[in-house]
Amino acid sequence: MADVFSRWKEGLARTSQAAFGRLAGVFGATEIKAETWDELEALLIQADLGLETTAEVIDSLRAGVRTRGLRRAADLRALLEAELRARLDAPPALEFPARPTVILLVGVNGSGKTTTAAKLGRRFADEGRRVLLVAADTFRAAAVDQLQVWAERLGLPVVAGQMGADPGAAVFNGIQSAVAREMDVVLVDTAGRLHTRYNLMEELKKVHRVAGKALAGAPHAVWLVLDATTGQNALAQARAFKEAVGVTGVILAKLDTSARGGMAFAIRKELGLPILFAGLGEKPEDLTPFDPDAFVKGVLAD
Amino acid sequence: MFETLTGRLTQIFDQLRRRGKLSEADVDAAMREVRLALLEADVHYSVVKAFIARVRERAVGAEVSKALNPGQQVIKIVHEELIATLGEPAPLNLSGPKPRLLMLVGLQGSGKTTAAGKLARHLRQRGERVYLVAADPYRPAAVEQLRTLGAQLDLPVYFESGLQPPELTARAFDKAAKGGYTVVIVDTAGRSQLDEALMNELQAIVRRVPPSEVLLVVDAMIGQEALHVAEGFRQAVPLTGLMMTKMDGDARGGAAISIRAVTGVPIKFLGTGEKLDALEVYNPERLASRILGMGDVLGLIEKAEAAFDEQQARKQAERLSKGEFTLADWLEMMQSSKKMGPLSQMVEMLPGELGRAARNIDPREMERSVRHAEAIIRSMTPAERRNPDILNASRRRRIAAGSGTQVQDVNRLIKQFREVQRLMKTVQKTGGRNLTRLFG
Ligand SMILES: Nc1nc2c(ncn2[C@@H]2O[C@H](COP(=O)(O)OP(=O)(O)OP(=O)(O)O)[C@@H](O)[C@H]2O)c(=O)[nH]1
Ligand SMILES: Nc1nc2c(ncn2[C@@H]2O[C@H](COP(=O)(O)OP(=O)(O)O)[C@@H](O)[C@H]2O)c(=O)[nH]1
Ligand SMILES: [Mg+2]
Ligand SMILES: [Mg+2]
Numbered sequence: 001m002a003d004v005f006s007r008w009k010e011g012l013a014r015t016s017q018a019a020f021g022r023l024a025g026v027f028g029a030t031e032i033k034a035e036t037w038d039e040l041e042a043l044l045i046q047a048d049l050g051l052e053t054t055a056e057v058i059d060s061l062r063a064g065v066r067t068r069g070l071r072r073a074a075d076l077r078a079l080l081e082a083e084l085r086a087r088l089d090a091p092p093a094l095e096f097p098a099r100p101t102v103i104l105l106v107g108v109n110g111s112g113k114t115t116t117a118a119k120l121g122r123r124f125a126d127e128g129r130r131v132l133l134v135a136a137d138t139f140r141a142a143a144v145d146q147l148q149v150w151a152e153r154l155g156l157p158v159v160a161g162q163m164g165a166d167p168g169a170a171v172f173n174g175i176q177s178a179v180a181r182e183m184d185v186v187l188v189d190t191a192g193r194l195h196t197r198y199n200l201m202e203e204l205k206k207v208h209r210v211a212g213k214a215l216a217g218a219p220h221a222v223w224l225v226l227d228a229t230t231g232q233n234a235l236a237q238a239r240a241f242k243e244a245v246g247v248t249g250v251i252l253a254k255l256d257t258s259a260r261g262g263m264a265f266a267i268r269k270e271l272g273l274p275i276l277f278a279g280l281g282e283k284p285e286d287l288t289p290f291d292p293d294a295f296v297k298g299v300l301a302d
Numbered sequence: 303m304f305e306t307l308t309g310r311l312t313q314i315f316d317q318l319r320r321r322g323k324l325s326e327a328d329v330d331a332a333m334r335e336v337r338l339a340l341l342e343a344d345v346h347y348s349v350v351k352a353f354i355a356r357v358r359e360r361a362v363g364a365e366v367s368k369a370l371n372p373g374q375q376v377i378k379i380v381h382e383e384l385i386a387t388l389g390e391p392a393p394l395n396l397s398g399p400k401p402r403l404l405m406l407v408g409l410q411g412s413g414k415t416t417a418a419g420k421l422a423r424h425l426r427q428r429g430e431r432v433y434l435v436a437a438d439p440y441r442p443a444a445v446e447q448l449r450t451l452g453a454q455l456d457l458p459v460y461f462e463s464g465l466q467p468p469e470l471t472a473r474a475f476d477k478a479a480k481g482g483y484t485v486v487i488v489d490t491a492g493r494s495q496l497d498e499a500l501m502n503e504l505q506a507i508v509r510r511v512p513p514s515e516v517l518l519v520v521d522a523m524i525g526q527e528a529l530h531v532a533e534g535f536r537q538a539v540p541l542t543g544l545m546m547t548k549m550d551g552d553a554r555g556g557a558a559i560s561i562r563a564v565t566g567v568p569i570k571f572l573g574t575g576e577k578l579d580a581l582e583v584y585n586p587e588r589l590a591s592r593i594l595g596m597g598d599v600l601g602l603i604e605k606a607e608a609a610f611d612e613q614q615a616r617k618q619a620e621r622l623s624k625g626e627f628t629l630a631d632w633l634e635m636m637q638s639s640k641k642m643g644p645l646s647q648m649v650e651m652l653p654g655e656l657g658r659a660a661r662n663i664d665p666r667e668m669e670r671s672v673r674h675a676e677a678i679i680r681s682m683t684p685a686e687r688r689n690p691d692i693l694n695a696s697r698r699r700r701i702a703a704g705s706g707t708q709v710q711d712v713n714r715l716i717k718q719f720r721e722v723q724r725l726m727k728t729v730q731k732t733g734g735r736n737l738t739r740l741f742g
Contacts, residue, residue: 045347048525051338109548109576110411110521140576141415141450142443149442194551229409231344231525233553254410257494258534259527282410282441 032065032073040080047299048231048262053269057083081296087265088292091249091276095220100132100178102186102211102218105251106204106241107225109192112253112279114143116225117189118150119279119287125156129184134174135160136167136207137191147189154284157181167191167203168210175214188219195240208245221248223276228254228261238267247271253279256286260299324372329361332376336594343556343593346529349563357383377596384590387559391584392543392568394425395514400484401433403475403511406545407504407535408519410492413547413573415444417519418489419451420573420581426457430485433478436461437470437507438491448489451578467491468506475511488513495534504539517543517570520557528557529564536565547573550580556593627723630687633679677705678715690716 037058044054057080064070064079095101103120105113114137121131133151137143138161151158159177161170171188178186190207193200211218224247226234241247252261255278264275275290333354340350357380366375396402404421406414415438422432434452436459438444445461452459458481460474471488478486488507493500508516516539518532535541544565546558549572558569569589572582679687681704686693693701693716702709 042347045341046526048527051341108523108551110413112411140447141419141454142446145443145446146441153442194548196552197550227411227521227523229521229525229527229531230523231528231553231557232342233344233523233551234525236552237523254494257409257527258496258530259525263525 030073031071032076036073036076037062040076043300044262047260048234049299050232050235050263050266053087053262053265057087081300084265084296084299085292088268088295089274090292091274091290094276096129096184097220098215098217100175100183100186100215101220102175102178102188102215103221103223104188104190104208104211104219104245105223105225106190106245106247107192108194108227108237109140111192111225111227111230112251113137113192113225114146114150114189115282116223116251116253116277116279116287117147117187118154118284120277121150121156121187122154122284123287124185124187125154130182131156131185131187132174132178132181132183133158134170134186134188136170136174136188137161138163138165138167138170139191143189143191150284157183168207171207172210172214175211175218179215186218195237195244201240201244205244222246223249223251224273225251225253225279226263226267227259228252228279229257229259230263232263234263235266235270238271238273242271242273247273249274249276251275251277251279252290255295255298256280261295262299264295324361324364324366324375326362328372329358329376332361332373333358336376336380339594340556340559343554343595344525344528344560345556345593346526346560346563349529349560352563353383353387353559377594381587381590381594384559384593385586387562388586388589389562389568390586392570394570395542396430396485398514401475401478401486402484402514403471403486403488404515404517405488405490405507405513405539406517406519407490407539407541408492409494409521409524409531410441412492412519412521412524413545414492414519415447415451415489416576416578417517417545417547417571417573417581418448418487419455419578421571422452422457422487423455423578424581425485425487426455431483432457433474433481433483433486434459435471435474435486435488437467437488439463439465439467439470440491444489444491454578467503468510471507472510495531495538501534501538508539513540513542515542516540517545518561518565518567519545519547520561522546522548522551522555522557523553524557526560529560532561533564536567541565541567543567543570545569545571545573546584549582550574554593554595555589558589559593628688629679629682629690629719630684632719632722633676633687674705674707674711675715675718678702678707678712681705690719 040061041054041058044057045051049057060083061076061079064083065076070076070079105117107113117133121133125131133147133156135144135147135158137147144160144163148158148160159170159174161167167190174188175186188211190204193204195201208219208222222245224238224241226237230237238247238250250264250267250273252264252275255261267273268275277287278290278295280286280288336357337350337354340353341347345353360383361376361379364375364379366372370378394404406417408414418434422434426432434448434457436445436448449459449461460470460477462470462473465473467490474488475486490504490507491500493504495501518535518541520528520531524531544558544561544567546555546569549555562569569584572584574580574582678701681701686697686701698709698712702712
């Protein structure tokens with residue numbers, strides 16, 4: 001736990017170098033003034049919360065200030081933190097309903113799927129589970145090699161697809177092999193694809209179906225890996241992937257960078273998807289369960 | 303939200319319904335909408351603020367041209383300012399002694415390695431002899447990724463394990479010089495601008511071999527952080543240009559404006575796909591329209607003005623605004639749309655969601671179905687065109703026979719018409735009154 005917390009802190013320490021006294025501007029003043037609200041809006045929009053969420057948060061804070069008769073800007077800060085925190089949930093306990101439990105990682109190009117597959121593999125293996133990785137990105141140059149290198153470093157078995165071949169075949173073989181070898185978890189790394197590409201989304205649906213043919217009930221979870229640097233497009237991505245393959249949870253990668261990841265709020269609200277993990281670096285250990293308190297602090301960090 | 307910028311502006315100004323100069327109140331109302339549009343497109347908050355102030359100054363008191371309504375006039379000004387802010391596309395700087403060093407930098411996963419492959423292909427086509435350098439020893443299989451692209455292009459890729467990127471780049475440069483290569487493209491590892499050690503590494507590379515070009519590669523989907531990212535890279539290395547990748551998606555790419563604002567470097571290329579030929583030279587008008595979420599609305603407005611009989615369009619618009627849209631209107635629209643040019647070309651210009659949806663349709667298929675639709679509507683009596691509810695089975699049979707189609711075709715058309723009618727109503731509600739958005 002201490003470890004988890006220090007990681008968040010490390011991540012946040014970096015983040016804090018980027019922004020200079022953002023909160024000082026908002027809460028430095030002693031009284032709540034008209035400008036306080038403008039500055040608050042600026043702060044939230046700059047953290048990628050988007051117009052709608054920002055407006056909702058501000059409306060709710062205004063109401064709070066009114067009903068409680070608050071005057072001091074300092075009181076607003078606690079209110080803001082509580083408001084943002086209330087819009088997020090702690091991640092639900094992970095379930096491994098089957099043996100093997102098949103988890104599909106999906107997302108747009110370059111969001112962090114392959115690295116996340118490695119991180120999750122390490123994590124589940126550390127928990128004593130037998131993990132198999134499936135390299136089903138048969139499209140991008142050396143994507144299979146990328147996951148193979150991770151598998152080797154982590155000492156995990158991997159089933160790799162043939163470059164240029166049908167990704168469904170790799171998934172089928174991977175799951176079959178996992179069943180034969182009595183694995184607990186299968187992590188499937190898929191090729192990145194923009195959610196607007198009809199053919200590629202159809203291909204992903206097919207991969208999903210093939211998983212179910214290899215093992216009834218699979219995939220048991222579909223996790224969307226989102227780059228925390230993403231702006232307003234994140235919601236469209238999440239919506240499209242959810243519609244296509246029934247995403248069940250979100251992983252926010254690259255939260256160690258200066259990105260705040262504010263679009264998580266809209267995704268939580270509009271799509272009801274839980275945020276499961278946060279990616280906090282490029283090493284296999286740089287993944288922690290999503291911590292809403294730390295996340296809110298990161299959004300507001302100066 | 304964006305899709306309706308034109309519509310909302312039009313609505314604001316329709317209430318005023320007058321010509322002459324744009325008043326302060328007009329412009330303020332419009333600027334509120336423009337501001338929302340830019341923020342939705344991920345333009346940085348502070349950059350939006352400055353931009354709006356500039357446009358506002360120019361728009362207040364501007365003469366409204368006869369051909370345009372005030373809403374269109376404001377859009378035109380906004381659009382022009384955006385184009386000016388985005389700037390002209392600039393070519394690669396390939397002057398100076400050979401070989402020239404071209405370096406790609408950016409965040410993790412932004413598209414640098416792919417861009418290296420694309421630029422290598424592009425430059426080779428222009429007769430350059432290209433040498434690739436894999437200067438990302440960190441990410442697993444990053445070198446292998448570039449090697450694969452090099453093999454596809456039949457171009458050499460330099461890498462030596464154990465060497466740090468600055469040393470590696472210097473050696474690669476010497477080899478390229480000896481081998482008579484004219485361009486050296488260096489693919490660097492992804493990094494956050496906050497990572498001091500890795501930013502120092504970039505500086506060390508630049509000190510060892512001064513590059514002709516340092517391109518910042520940025521994902522079009524990036525949010526507000528684009529400003530700080532660009533600022534961080536600019537402080538570390540002498541950026542010479544920007545490449546926006548993943549433009550084949552539906553992200554509006556407002557980051558381009560923020561980055562231009564803090565770095566001043568020109569936009570040089572756009573990446574529009576995963577394959578190596580998906581490289582485009584950027585066009586300011588198109589990008590401006592995209593950021594505003596309007597498709598090529600101006601082009602569409604121009605064409606519409608030329609093709610539509612103003613009087614007729616207005617009559618139609620008025621009926622529409624009362625929620626009356628008949629098959630006869632639809633027929634007229636289809637005919638006017640044909641005057642505007644081939645449908646495939648129109649589709650290119652449709653804004654946002656509609657355009658995206660439409661691009662999935664085969665234009666030839668679309669033209670065929672428009673011809674069918676026309677024939678069917680022409681075979682109806684005026685009463686039927688006004689009120690398709692009276693179309694019973696025998697009427698439908700008569701119409702099918704008259705238009706040389708099947709009863710199913712007639713049924714389908716009626717169904718489609720209901721859809722369009724419903725769409726018209728929604729557009730109406732959201733304030734969109736732009737008839738030209740509804741072709742097909
Ligand atoms: N759709 C689309 N995908 C792209 C484009 N450019 C790159 N990609 C994809 O984005 C992903 C990341 O691209 P890379 O070229 O590996 O990015 P990078 O910046 O070298 O990544 P790192 O080296 O890991 O930091 C890959 O899946 C590419 O295929 C583009 O213009 N459009
Ligand atoms: N800083 C940081 N970089 C990450 C993180 N996750 C992935 N990356 C990097 O982002 C880039 C793209 O990741 P990758 O796993 O290849 O993405 P994929 O294309 O979705 O499979 C790589 O350079 C990764 O090292 C993270 O949590 N933090
Ligand atoms: Mg990958
Ligand atoms: Mg790379």
